[in-house]
Amino acid sequence: MAHPHLLGRYCPFLYSLAPMLEQASPVKIVAFVAAILPALWLAYQAAADELGARPVTEAIHQAGDWTLRFLLITLAVTPAQRIFNYPRLILARRTLGVASAGYAVLHFSLYLLDQHFDVLKVASEIALRIYLTIGALALAGLIALASTSTDAAVSRLGSGRWHALHRFVYAIAVLATVHFFIQSKLNTYEPVLMAGFLIWLLAYRALYRRNGEVSPVHLVLLAAGTALVTAVGEAMLYLLTSGVDARRLLLAHFDLDMEVRPAWWVLAAGLAVAGIGLWRQKRARQRPSTRRVSPSAVSGAIQVQSGS
Numbered sequence: 001m002a003h004p005h006l007l008g009r010y011c012p013f014l015y016s017l018a019p020m021l022e023q024a025s026p027v028k029i030v031a032f033v034a035a036i037l038p039a040l041w042l043a044y045q046a047a048a049d050e051l052g053a054r055p056v057t058e059a060i061h062q063a064g065d066w067t068l069r070f071l072l073i074t075l076a077v078t079p080a081q082r083i084f085n086y087p088r089l090i091l092a093r094r095t096l097g098v099a100s101a102g103y104a105v106l107h108f109s110l111y112l113l114d115q116h117f118d119v120l121k122v123a124s125e126i127a128l129r130i131y132l133t134i135g136a137l138a139l140a141g142l143i144a145l146a147s148t149s150t151d152a153a154v155s156r157l158g159s160g161r162w163h164a165l166h167r168f169v170y171a172i173a174v175l176a177t178v179h180f181f182i183q184s185k186l187n188t189y190e191p192v193l194m195a196g197f198l199i200w201l202l203a204y205r206a207l208y209r210r211n212g213e214v215s216p217v218h219l220v221l222l223a224a225g226t227a228l229v230t231a232v233g234e235a236m237l238y239l240l241t242s243g244v245d246a247r248r249l250l251l252a253h254f255d256l257d258m259e260v261r262p263a264w265w266v267l268a269a270g271l272a273v274a275g276i277g278l279w280r281q282k283r284a285r286q287r288p289s290t291r292r293v294s295p296s297a298v299s300g301a302i303q304v305q306s307g308s
Contacts, residue, residue, distance in 0.1 A: 031092035035099035038066045039106070056114045063107035064183075068176045068194055070100035071142070075173060075201045082208075083219065083277035085284045094149055097169075101146035104139050131182035134175050141172040170205075173198055188237060189262060196230035196266035216278040223270020231263035 024032075042062055045051050051058040074096040081089035115122050126132045145166055147153070154162050177198055181191040203222055207214050214222070231253055235246035252258045 025088065025091055027088050027091045028095060031095040031099075035070070035095055035102075038062070038103070056110060060107060060110045060114060063103050063110055064180070065190070067100055067103040067107055067142075068173075068180055070096055070103060071169075071173050071176060072194060072197050072201065074100055075169065075198075079201065079204050079208075080273075083214070083273060083280075085277075085280045098146050098149060101142040104142045108139055131179055134182070135179040138172050138175040138179060141168055141175070145169060145172070170202065173201075188234075189259075192230065192234045192237070193262035193265055195233065196226060196262055197269070199229055200226040200266065200270055216274050216281070219274035219277060220271065223267055223274060226270055227263045227267035230266045231261065234262060 042059060046055060046059065049055070074093060077089060077093040077096065081087055112119075112122060115125075126136045145168070148157065148162065148165060157165065177191065177195050180194060181188060184191050200222065203226060204214060207218060207222065211218075231250060235249040238244040238249055239246040253261045253263060
C-alpha cells in the first residue's frame with residue numbers, strides 16, 4: 001500500500017477513505033472498492049481522453065451523479081440490514097457516506113476548475129442561481145456529516161447531538177435530488193429514478209417509525225405505491241415543464257416499444273427487496289444466527305436513522 005503521506009498529497013479523495021479499512025471486514029472492503037471504482041474510471045477516462053468535447057463538464061456531471069448515488073446507497077444500508085437480516089451490512093455505512101461527500105467535493109472542485117478558480121464569480125453564481133444555491137447547501141451538509149463521522153466526533157458531540165445532526169442526511173438527500181433535477185434540464189430520466197428510490201427510503205422510514213417492523217406484505221405495497229407515485233410524478237413533471245400530455249406519458253409505461261420508464265425500475269427494485277427479505281426471513285427461522293456486530297465497530301458510521 002502507498003505511504004499514507006504520499007497518498008494524502010497526491011490523491012486526497014482516496015486518502016480520506018483509507019481509514020475505513022482499519023479493522024477491515026469483507027463488508028468494509030467491498031464498500032471501499034465500490035467507493036473508489038467510479039473515481040478510478042473517471043481518472044481513466046480523463047487520461048484516455050474519453051470524456052468528450054467538454055471533458056471538465058462531463059467530469060463534473062459524473063462526479064455529481066455518483067454523489068447522489070452513493071448518498072442514496074448510504075441511506076439504504078439501514079433498511080437493507082433489517083430487511084435482509086444481515087446486521088454486518090451496517091459496517092459499510094461510514095465508507096459509503098464518506099464516499100458520497102468525497103464525490104461532492106470532487107464535483108465542486110471540478111466546477112471551480114471549469115470557472116478557472118474565479119472564486120468571486122463562483123460565489124456570485126451560487127447566490128444568483130437557485131440550483132447552485134441548493135447544491136451548495138447539500139455540499140455543506142455532506143461535508144458536515146463526513147467531518148463528524150469518526151468515533152472521536154461522536155464522543156465530542158455526545159450521542160444525542162450527534163444523532164440529531166446526522167438526521168439531516170434526509171434533508172440533504174432531498175436537496176441533492178432537487179439540484180439534480182434542475183441541472184438536468186431536458187433529460188430527467190435518472191433524476192426521476194433517483195427521486196423514486198428516495199421516496200421509497202422516506203416511506204420505509206415512516207413505516208418503520210410507526211410500526212417498528214415492516215413486513216414483506218408492507219414491502220410489496222410500498223414498492224407498488226412508490227412506483228405509482230414515481231410514474232404520476234414524472235407525468236406531471238413533463239406536463240408542467242414541456243406541456244406533454246400526462247396521459248400519453250402514463251400510457252407509455254405500457255408500450256413495449258418505448259424505453260422502460262423509471263417507475264418500472266423502482267417497482268422491480270422494491271419487489272426484489274421484498275422477495276430477498278422474505279427469503280432471508282425464512283432462512284433465519286430455519287437456522288437462527290447467534291452472530292452479533294459489536295456496537296463499537298459501527299459507532300462512527302454516518303448515521304442513517306431510518307427507524308429513529
